Amino acid sequence: MSSPTKYLLSEDRIPKAWYNLRADLPFDLPPVLHPGTKQPVGPDDLAPLFPMALIEQEVSKEQYIEIPEPVLEVLKLWRPTPMFRAHQLENALDTPAKIYYKYEGVSPSGSHKPNTAVPQAYYNQLAGTKRIATETGAGQWGSSLAFACGKFGIELKVYMVKVSYQQKPYRRNLMETWGATVVPSPSPDTEAGRNILAKDPDCTGSLGIAISEAVNDAVTAKVPTKYALGSVLEHVLLHQSVIGLETVEQLALANAQPDVVVGCIGGGSNFAGFAYPFLRDKLKSGGQGPRVVAIEPAAAPSLTRGVYAYDFGDTAQLTPLMKMYTLGHDFVPEPIHAGGLRYHGMASSICELYRNKLIEARAVPQLATFEAGVLFARSEGILPAPEAAHAVRGAIDEALKCKAEGVSRTIVFNLCGHGHFDLSAYERYLSGSIADHDLPQAVLDRAKTTLPAMA
């Protein structure tokens, strides 16, 4: 084997600015609307929840936004992350394709989430925030923010969906080790939680309820408290652009020109962070460049089977209205193990890219993703998180297409996290306890009836 396996960048090659695709888009994003007035929200509407620096980034059209030095200092603990050539996977597939993958699992919490948790904690510290309230499902986001808040001396309260709190103690323990306070949601600590517990003391919680509690906490707390979100919003996507910026440089090191760019997609942040720098170059060259493919779970197929409409970002209807491909804000996906992809909607800029055919999307069933994850673990050694296994599946399918067509293409995908905290899911897969279920159109149609009426 002559070509190298691993492409590293030295610490001084960490990106010094985030890339903002919005500056290069040939269209603008639809405005975010106030749920009461149906008028575009302004900075003041968001100020109780986020520091102004993040609100400005949310709507910025600057092409590059400088990464503050204290943020860079923390990112340098694990960035730049490695890019690998998947020689062993190529051999296992017997494909003429060249496969590369960027690996975000080397971060302290094991995923891409700290890329945005760190700047969010930093801007909050700068704005005088003493405390942050957030929600978490399986704990990827909560643990990343716990790490980041620890770095900037901010207290963190995490409302963790009760069923995950009980069934997945490892990520909870990780948050606590990093100094966060974690409570099962619904909790008696907020009015939102108390209302739900009064009606249903045995409620096992949901992400929608946990968001309600965190928002409720942020706006009513006595110490200066803000709220933080780990995906969907444009400032979150912006912070993730370090992934793709590094990958573009690493592919140049490898003398490789990508033909296909693949990422998994839930709320959109790891996909956007990985893909947008490639789209920048594609837009610049008048559309010449790689195909960009988003892989979503068949259990939550917002891009491929959702409707394009204004909808709430959360189940409890507390957020502003966003125009997006949505399955309906009270759609509850099957409890697939890729918890990070179980979202009914999608980040606004991704929806506009899809609508304008600048990116493609495919939905894949769960079993096929675990099959891909195990093949990847056995060939490349790294155990993918169930979310990341969706991207592996997408890349494998592209490589098998190359084999069938007898052509060599260069495929690059984002392995957004490791599966060290998801081994019980792999056990269920290996013991044959996971089955795929159809998602009947009637279920989707029913969920869509809850879309808010627009004037």
Add this chain to the structure above:
Amino acid sequence: MSSPTKYLLSEDRIPKAWYNLRADLPFDLPPVLHPGTKQPVGPDDLAPLFPMALIEQEVSKEQYIEIPEPVLEVLKLWRPTPMFRAHQLENALDTPAKIYYKYEGVSPSGSHKPNTAVPQAYYNQLAGTKRIATETGAGQWGSSLAFACGKFGIELKVYMVKVSYQQKPYRRNLMETWGATVVPSPSPDTEAGRNILAKDPDCTGSLGIAISEAVNDAVTAKVPTKYALGSVLEHVLLHQSVIGLETVEQLALANAQPDVVVGCIGGGSNFAGFAYPFLRDKLKSGGQGPRVVAIEPAAAPSLTRGVYAYDFGDTAQLTPLMKMYTLGHDFVPEPIHAGGLRYHGMASSICELYRNKLIEARAVPQLATFEAGVLFARSEGILPAPEAAHAVRGAIDEALKCKAEGVSRTIVFNLCGHGHFDLSAYERYLSGSIADHDLPQAVLDRAKTTLPAMA
């Protein structure tokens, strides 16, 4: 902060040869004896268990032994591993010391163990071995060998101590995901296991029993089967030398001259792999060089409280006799969470270095190691395995000594693995459920009465 945080080596800087300290020692190691004849064992005695290439490495006095290309190809998946300057830990301790750490947790199984699992699997493949039998306690070694055997197409059967098999499903799932067969030990699959189950059907197992089963399996199996060990033996220590060889080079990159070298110690392989290249340079310069400090658990203090004598390597008295500092082969340490350090004896070369005052040793209680682990996780971000937290404790104590004395020294330690599979241990620590226990001298004295009588 001006100096960098992370010191990376490019893929072509991976060591091309293992370093063998034995070539440079001013004394020879005591012979390993046959338990029956009390005569030195020869290669033929070991041939049923190990391929000849490993037996030759076990007694080699060559200074450098070339690493085969197919082994390098696999090691390159994660090697060279990073070395970090622990700026944040230094700040947290307010110490004038400079602290560096080498990080082995980036390997597929999350520890240093694959450094030897990969060459062991390779030499077995070369010798025509179709199948390997091994034992594992908590699963660090078993998962590393599962990964390595997968790479070289060798079938693996792991006898996992039953209590770990039941309580720690994550590492078992990892082994299975990589394609190994795992059974709880004692098992009905071997004569050794059946004998024990006949006497005590509820036996929860021990490392000693699991070793007996794996050895029993290897010598009686119908397909060509060998046995493999993850520490203690000299060829294992040899393979780990890549850790220290890289660190020496990385410290040169950082323009740093170490004053103190710290590692944790159980059977000795991660400590030796890290420290021996530093000792090479120290021996060369006539004793000028860093202090080298081994940190062992107070629950299994073989160097600091053991007796120097010939003893068995295992509880079941199946191995040859080795001259070492031992607590007695039937000494059962407290069930501390650093399972990888719960060993009654110590690798031969380490014992001779200690006896000749070329290295120091300190025993630390468990609570102090978790305190260090949490401080490290909160400052540097990486969650140390409980074993690695012993090295963190040692480094912190040296840094605090610098602070008390008002002097700046350069401390480097080996962070041999992450704690992603040990979070329940951290939870127990954080909830106050872990206590330290004295190890009365009478217990040690009693265990030593089981040492074999020597002619």
